[in-house]
Amino acid sequence: MRLEREIRHSLQEAFAPVRLAVINESHLHAGHSGDDGSGESHWRVEIEAPAFADMSRIARHRAVHAALGPGIMNRIHALSLDIR
Known part of the structure; x- marks a missing residue:
């Protein structure tokens, strides 16, 4: 997952977090508004x-x-x- 790596890298560089979880929730929104079919549209x-x-x-x-x-x-x- 390329976008997950980009999100993680950007946040690590900016904040040096003690805890970081990047969770792809796109599968929970499949077929709904905003789902672009990429599998990388919704994040937590x-x-x-x-x-x-x-x-x-x-x-x-x-x-x-x-x-x-x-x-x-x-x-x-x-x-x-x-x-x-």
Whole structure:
């Protein structure tokens, strides 16, 4: 899974997380809106990093989106985030 590696690499580089899980949930949305048939349209990320300690919830989400950048964000339909 190429996109999983790209997501993982981007987040590791940006935040040096102590815990990172990148979970492809596309199979749960097969045939639904946003399913582009790639098998890489819906993702869940669980990340824990000291860098998030002083950030609000919104700032954390924005930081993750910025770290992934448009090259990744434009290729996925849905991104669920659990940030600690």
